[in-house]
Amino acid sequence: MSYVYEGLTTVAVIAHYQGLAPIELTTLECPVRLSDAGAGRVRIELQQYLQGSKAANLLRMVLPDGTWCRGQ
Known part of the structure; x- marks a missing residue:
């Protein structure tokens, strides 16, 4: 699969x-893969577990x- 972006973010x-x-x-230099999900959307694949609030409802990259990009 080709990715829109693959690297650190x-x-x-x-x-x-x-x-x-x-x-x-905030996690600096987090390895991710982004692929096109159509209609202005991207699929985010995180290469590691992110620390954060258990009540988190927003991700910003x-x-x-x-x-x-950001998503809920």
Whole structure:
């Protein structure tokens, strides 16, 4: 399978709820694979377990070129 991106990126695991301050834990240089999932979507394959809040409901990823994506 060809990937849109394969390599290291910055990934943030975030618990964000209305009326509460967000809880965010960022992992630098996390190995990932991104593949096209159609209609402006990507499939994210993480190569390691990410630490973060058990109530996390948001993932944000920033690629080395500054491109970013997020999902709930």
